[in-house]
Amino acid sequence: MPVSIAVLAVICAGWLVGGQPATADPVRVDPGPEIAAGKVIVGSGQNLPSMESSNPWDIGSYPAQSVIAYQNGGVQLDQAEVAAAAVSWTRAWLRRACGGVKPETVRRCRAIAVFDVDDTLLSSYPVGLANNPQFGYDPAASDAAVMTCATPVIKASREVYRIFRSWGMATAVITGRPESQRTATVSCLAENGMSTWESVQLRPASDTGSAATYKKSARDLLIDQGWSIGPSIGDQVSDMSYGSLGRGFLMPNIRYFLP
Numbered sequence: 001m002p003v004s005i006a007v008l009a010v011i012c013a014g015w016l017v018g019g020q021p022a023t024a025d026p027v028r029v030d031p032g033p034e035i036a037a038g039k040v041i042v043g044s045g046q047n048l049p050s051m052e053s054s055n056p057w058d059i060g061s062y063p064a065q066s067v068i069a070y071q072n073g074g075v076q077l078d079q080a081e082v083a084a085a086a087v088s089w090t091r092a093w094l095r096r097a098c099g100g101v102k103p104e105t106v107r108r109c110r111a112i113a114v115f116d117v118d119d120t121l122l123s124s125y126p127v128g129l130a131n132n133p134q135f136g137y138d139p140a141a142s143d144a145a146v147m148t149c150a151t152p153v154i155k156a157s158r159e160v161y162r163i164f165r166s167w168g169m170a171t172a173v174i175t176g177r178p179e180s181q182r183t184a185t186v187s188c189l190a191e192n193g194m195s196t197w198e199s200v201q202l203r204p205a206s207d208t209g210s211a212a213t214y215k216k217s218a219r220d221l222l223i224d225q226g227w228s229i230g231p232s233i234g235d236q237v238s239d240m241s242y243g244s245l246g247r248g249f250l251m252p253n254i255r256y257f258l259p
C-alpha cells in the first residue's frame with residue numbers, strides 16, 4: 001500500500017508521542033514476540049508509538065489536517081486490504097481446520113471470528129473530528145456517540161462479517177465498552193446490518209487491567225465454551241495480543257493507541 005504509507009510518513013513526521021514531537025521514521029507494525037505470542041498479525045502500514053507501551057496515547061490536534069486527509073483518502077484502501085487478508089486467511093483456515101466453508105461443516109466445527117467494535121466495525125472518527133482539540137479524547141462526547149449510535153459503520157469490516165456469516169461462521173464481539181453500553185452497542189450493530197452474534201462481551205467495571213489482558217481472557221472464555229477462534233479483527237494490537245486466536249488482523253487507526 002505505497003500510497004497510504006506515503007500519507008502516514010507525512011503524518012508521522014509531525015506527530016506527538018507522550019506530548020513530545022516524534023522524530024523516528026515510520027515503521028511497519030511489529031508487536032514483538034511477547035505480545036504476538038507466536039501469532040502473526042496482519043496489519044496496514046500504520047505507525048504508532050511502541051506497540052509494547054503501557055500508556056494510552058492519542059494523536060491530538062497537532063496533525064489534524066493530515067488525519068483528515070488520510071480519513072478522506074487512504075484509510076479505505078488500507079481497510080479493504082486488511083479485510084481482504086482476513087477473508088483469504090479465514091477461508092484457508094476453515095478448509096484446514098473444519099474441512100471446508102459450507103455452513104453445515106463450519107457450524108459443526110464451532111468456528112468463530114472475534115470482532116472489536118470501536119474503529120473496527122463502527123467508526124469514532126466523527127467524534128474525534130468534532131472534539132476540541134480535534135482528535136483528543138473526550139469521554140463524555142464518546143459516550144454520547146455510543147448511546148446515540150453516532151458512529152458510522154466501517155464497510156470493509158461489515159463485509160468481512162457478512163462473508164463469515166455466509167460461510168456459517170459464528171461471530172463474537174469483544175469490546176472495551178462498559179456493560180452499561182450493551183443495549184446501545186448491540187442495537188447500533190444491528191442498525192448497521194450486523195444483528196447476529198453468538199457472544200457479546202463488554203468490559204466489566206471491575207476489570208481495571210489493560211485492554212490486552214481483558215481481551216485475552218475474553219477469548220479464553222470463548223475457547224472454554226468450546227469455540228475454535230480463527231481470526232480476531234481489531235484496530236489495536238491489544239485486540240490480538242497474547243495468543244488464544246488463529247491470526248490477528250489490524251485495521252488502520254492512526255488516531256490513538258490503547259494498550
Ligand SMILES: [Mg+2]
Pocket residue numbers: 116117118119120234235236
Ligand atoms: Mg477498537
